Amino acid sequence: MHNPVEELLKAEGTKDDSVLVFPSDIAAALWLEEALDITGKTTLPAGKCIAWDRFKEKAMQKTVAGKSPVSGVLRKLYALDLAARNRKAAEPLLSSLIPKQHAQDGDVFAAWISRLLPQLGLWQSRAQKAAEFRIAHGPAPLANADAEDTDLAFLVSDYGRFLDDHSLFEPAWQRPPLADEGIRYFILFPEAIEDFDEYAAILASAPCITQVPVPPFAPDENTIFDVFSNARDELRSCALRIEHLVSQGVPCERIAISVPEIATIGPYLLRELSLRGIPAEYRAGTKLGEHPAGRLFGLISACVSGNFAFSAVKALLLNRLIPWKHREAEYLVDFGIRNHCVTSWNENGTAVDIWEEAFKAPAKGEQGDPRIRDWYRKFRKALSAMANARSFAAARTAYILFRQDFLDPSRLDPADDAVVARCVEELNALAALEDEYRAVMPPSPWAFFVEKLGETTYVPQRIARGVSVFPYRVAAGTPYPWHFVLDASMEHASVVYRQLPFLGEDKRERLRAWDIDASGSFFSLYRCSPRNTGEGAVFSVSERGFSGYCTPHSYFMHQAGQEKASESGESRKDAESGEGSGADDSSEAGMPRFPLDDPYRAERLWLSRAEGSSFPNRLYPAQKDGFRAWTAFGPDTEPSYLETPYSGSAPLLAEAIEAWQYTNGLPRVTATALGAFALCNAKWFLASVLRIQKETSDAELPNERNLGLLYHSALSETYARIRERDGRFVAANAAEYKAWAAGIAENATADSAEFRGPLAAPLLSALSKRVADGIAGIIDADAQLLDGWIPELLEKKVSFEHEGMSFYGVIDRISRRPSDNELVLIDYKSGRVPAKKDCIPGEDGSLGDFQIPMYLFLAEHDPKSPYAGARIAGAWFGNLKAAKYDMIVNDPETVPVEGRSTSVPRAGFAHAEEACIDAAKAFAEAVRSLDFTRPEALAWSECANCDFRKICRYLYAVRP
Template sequence: MYTVRNKVIIGTRERVEQLITDNLTNANVYFVFPTDIAATVWTERVLELEEGGAVALERFNAWDKFKSESIKSQQQNKTAIPATLRKLFATNILETNKIDCKKGTPLFTSLVVPSYADSSLSFKDWIASLLPQLSSWYEKAQVAHKIEDLFEVSSLDAEDRDLFTLYNAYKDFLDANNLFDPAWEKPPFYDDGKIWYIIYPQILTDFEEYRVLLESANNVCLVDVPDSEVSSQKEEKLIKPTVFTYDNTRAELHALALYLRKIADCSNSENRQRIAWQDIALSVPNIETIEPYLTRELKLYNIPYQLRAGKKLSQYPAGRLFSLIQECVSSNFSFDSIRELVLDKTFPWGDEQAINQLIEFGVKHNCLCSYKDDGKQVDVWQQAFSKASGEERARVFLFGGKLGDEDSKVGLKKALEDICNASTFSEISKYYFVFRNEFFNADDFSTEGDLILSRCVTELQVLMQLQKEFGEAAKCKSPYSFFCSVLDQKDYLAQSEERGVNIFPYRLAASAPYKQQIVIGASQKELSITNQPLHFLSDEKRKKLGITDSVLSKNFITLYAQLSEQTAYFSCSKKNFGGIYSLPHDALASTESTVEEYTEKEGGTVIDAWENEKNYFLHDNSDITTPFVHDMQKIGFLNWVKQTLPNSKESEEAISHYLQNFMLSELQNKEHNGKIRVSATHLKDFAECPLKWLYTRILKVQEASLEATLMDSVWVGDIYHAIIKCVLDDIKNTNQPLHLENDNLPQLYIESISTNCTKVIDGFPKSCGRDKAVSPLTLQMLKMQEDIYRDTLTYFFTSFCSWFAGSKITSTEQEVNYEPEGKNWYYTGRLDCCLLHPGNESMDGGKFIVDFKLGTPPKMADSLQSKTSDMTDFQLSLYVKLYESVFANGKPAVMGASFFSISNSSPTVILGRLNQVIDGKKDKYSPNGKAFVPRVGQSEHGIDFSDSLQKLEEVTQKFVDCISDKDLTTFLHPDFSKIPYETCAGCKFKGLCRTTYSIFTKGAN
């Protein structure tokens, strides 16, 4: 029997089992394990060894519980300080420091640099983590300085002075509130008649703070990690645990899944018994990154699992509620913060109709955020509701009041402000339940959501109790912010009824005696663990104080290997998902054999149903048999069958009939005898992809936008076009040709630009032909940008006049329609600007059509039909066709056509010749040089504009024929072979229509 007289015991699995079972009958013996998981699994193991019976659970403790409940002060009237109260102390001392910094007398100059004092509350968790270590630091600093009181040392640097200040403040706080910090306790350890066995203290990162106290105690025995050099069965050197190495993480996870299926299904093995899923512990370093890939692989192979990695309460969907509330209030109820809160389906909101109205209202009225005007805060929501009628339900939801005959309600805004501005934790609780009862259907919470919120409320109740018990010591300036920070740090593992492979973060289950321990990702980097006492000090200072680091890596690896009933399984990948190369930990022995070869030595093989399925389809091998298929295989097959079932003929006819009627209703015009409207934009989209045209122009499919913006994407272009039209009209009314004066704009042009900028912006959106309501903040922003518009247009018109000097403006924004004889369609277009030039040696005379583009205009090659490329942009060809058909009896009359970029202030000439005049000189620069295309005849490169007009008519005919086809074959049975893959790859509708791809072929689609 092992007794406390043995101060240190080597704790192999067998010895710990013997130690516990031998002392079960002694009610005074207690066991302390590194984690709750270890305590629970050891309890279950003891019950298994005893073959029934009962065990007093209070005798199996986790280290954290032991520290807080069993380490007592020598002065028995003192209470151990709760961790949350430490954090409150850290919060308050940082608030005090912030105030003192403003007075010029900061408490801290090194721990918190004065320039960061205003944002120093983000350091509160770090400051709180220093407090238990300050006693150790103080003692070591006394020895280093050879003096009893550090206050007498004048040579302390800024960091040491700050630590000394913090030490004294914390010590005074403990004394004033009759508290003690367990980490500050000195021998002797309080003896209450209990005997304590501390299991594997070497893997505890904070054990050094308690080592002297516990090693000196007569009623404490330390059970050490087995020496990695000594075997548990024989006194001989241990062989290093084997690690299987794979090329990449995907291969590693695949091998893991096969191994799990192997050890859980050993019916064909004579050498080992089947291990139940719940008796397997899978430890994963960097679990946050690996988890989605790992769980996917386990699901593929029908391996049940239970994630045992706790998350912060605020990271659970329901736990986000409190941070979402805080964000709403701190951002003055910005659109984004309200949207994030009210559209979160985790919460069963009572009035979804009001929520939908509110979001639609915010998008429609650009309620992006509140702002200051002349130093006054303007609530953008209140302002928008005051100017817009309707949406009364949304207004009452946000601001409160009565809706019809209903009772008066509390508004969301006030409810959230009450919570965040509460002066005590009790007030937070009070206002939270008012909010919950008013806005949620409490009975509709999911089971998990209800559990998480209940756990959050429990944490709030702990704070309420602290405040009740310790009064002023447990108060802080912003209780709600502190409460949210507690949720950010509090780990919680949601209970699950699912049973399966236990998935842990690395280290958590190392001291638990599972039947099968598995560690993946066992690289040198991931398994390296170093304990650094007083880690907040620099390496130089720690060296002066005689502090050394302790490497814990081998201790953990040894425990995983020693405590696994079956041989522990370690694996590592040479390259992870990020492409980073790694090596196995040096405490492990790499092997060249595969896990399949390794497991086959124990008898039996594992069947890979997925591999069999792949081989069956690739090689059409009917000899391949699989005794079972996984659930995911079955689901995939049934979905495939469902998708490949043909639609009935009646169903397809009904779809085509309805769709064609809808198309024609969108495109036919009664004023043109029911003919189909054809525009350049329709032709461009149709030529690129008929389905894209259908989704964009007819069905108007678009992603639902829940974003509030100050400016729609098209508004800037609308504003520029409106101002340009007004200025061109002013110039046209002078009946004078475009010109420059000494290469500068005439004063008349400058004044027109300035006047019309103001007029269009002040009159927006009506000045641009739009009736959508806009936010006052949008109008304010546009007004602030007026000088930018003015400067851009001044540069634009200077360039425009240099290219078209001598030309007269004949029309602006002119809508032109033309019905070709004998056709069932008509062309339509709006010509931005038509000019007339008398002609000279630098420019062909006649009409010149200009279309303004805010951004990059289409390329010349895309706008002309040639022998080497097809025309894909039909705009200027259509405009030429329209003008000549309506105003010139179909004869060639347009000598030039060009796009003109507003932002770049330069033309892209498609038809004719255009030359710039600068410094009174002509022909200085031609945008299309010798490649210019004449209206009649061919260019030097053989391009004939009549080919473009012919292509225009061909595409138009095809467009109309496809729409008129009663079967709508082009749309219901598209031929994707005629559409380049690149077109589909960049199309936002590819998820709707493109479901079949050819792969592994040259020029694949």
């Protein structure tokens, strides 16, 4: 196929006075390599093929002798300085670009202003033309110039002055003539250069410039454009084709893939290639500041700006890529968790460092370790020196000292070390600007540096060779003989360049600034550039991508129609069913079409015993490894506890269970154990027997569990006092009871050993109000329903043996009516209150919550209980949040309720108690036989949400 670059290189490649200008660095570098082959030369000057950005600096500089091109960093420094001058001016300099009401925090507009500076040349010339047109044909120009126009005009002159003062020039602002230095430039594919329009005027009039346009795009019957039903099929087809090419002897380095939305698709594509043993190079690059190793600098900034809040300190100290020299880094995080060092605060205008406060008065039982304290102080000082440095040079010095004192660079992975080194290079470059541009240096150099890292793309040096994976557009026009363009959809492969995008639509129209659709130019470049093969790139699209449904790009509608029309035909059908037996070499040049032999798909069909399937005729190394690993687990290997009880096969485990889960030689049964066991035996085993707990890795404020303990102790004390003084609950004294409760809550929070650290005291005093309010709600509910009842039993531990089991529980309260000795059992709930349906057996006879039946059973059957043999008429949950009782069991004739009652009468609750005892027996039997198998009927969703899923690994187990 016609390749304009190849022809140009044949004609101009050996001439000393010609330079080829490509839209991108990658295209320039690759064509320079190809040029040797095309021209037959052994060497060519590196400047023979250059990228557009380099050309702008080089050629334009000639027009402005003695000046240097302005860089992105300098534009940003200028914009920040402008925002600062605007802030300090008595009357703001700008009113539209930075609205007056935001003048004081105008720094946030600096990045945006710096990006529009290059386009001001185009804006000025268009505005001038529009004015001239209006002079000739309409009303006086600028009569309706608004605040935005005024601001832009100010920006042009102010920025121009800055450039002049520093002997700089803005390449995009240059106007004819372009100085002719005797070099002929061939600008290749200007349609694919985003800012070409800004330079079009100066280039059009220069005799030394020749523009080589993109050939018109007209896909024909030779254009390969495949439509897939989904993205996975598209990726698989691409990988299979590449595998086929490689098997035909095509080197991987001669193959490229271009992908729009590479951040989403890239990982799936790389996995597909790696599963088939195809080496790949990901050439998308990442922002330095987003690279795991490059995040170090931003994390330092976050620590200081967040005043060493726990979350920021933890993110920095536990970052696995940062090689801390001292173990104190981890110890400090542990200390912060134990002492709840959530965040620092301001007190009477003074900043209080929570870590220092915690060191002064460590929590109860905490040994204040002076080594952690001293390390923290040094650490804080080092970080502050970097983040608060007044100059880039000072920040660099502070970083070098920090690195010496706190990091062990020898433990850094070389790739990560290269990233950190590249970040430091950026800091060096900023420091080098300092003398020359002192007047516009930012007030916070470290923050500027971190922001710069967030904008700078880093592409690691190529260490391994393989199929190159590029973001869409970057490798357009490169000479890869084999190029695959994925996801050629309207949604993702459209390229539209906007002129003067910072203006509103009406102004853009007035200034004749249009949207330019460059989509076709890119398709054309991909189509025409591959060398030798004569086929052009392979385009494909999937109707359902990773981010939703997609439409084939309009440029390929004809091909897409044909492809869709053939969907029911052989090739498509075979491709989707995977029934192909091998590559179809219908392409003469070797590019296979559908179907292709896929060992993975063949294996899957064979395993599922699909009709006509057979064992794959070849296997990938990954499949062979998997098969070997699978066969290694023969029938003689240990069975999983998830499927088979341990029974007598684990004497040590039996001993441990007996020590921890038995009382007087009998399995201990509690409502909590039954609840966990009823869901999944394995879960109970992991949590209660192996005592695996979810680790707390955050410095939390008091959580719901802690709060529940507080509620319980304050409620018990309040009702004990009521019983002591009044002998019974007297509704008329409710206000007084509430006052007692408030005082008790305050003391209970202050005494609580659960909350530690400097933040706990002020927070707990606030929480005590919440506790007091919760108790007040229960007092009101008692005043309504239990006036005159005696709060007889409070926070009572109950345990007794029954039918070979040891039952245990803590009953919150039992109130008795003295007139007829009727009883009500109450269980307080500060969090979720179980629904009534969970407390009665479901259709399968099982219970969801065991507390009410268990507590009733304990109270009525414990021989030591004062209510042994009695009948408790009511069992209620004390709902502290809703300030009411949720009656699960209640006899209306004992405690009448207003309205329709949803509670179960005591006599009707017997089957729940029976279900509870049955569950207790099953539990005891399972514990005795060490049966911790996963219930067969357990829903997959329970496992997906289970805290133990990564330990139990049921979800991840491979099953045939």
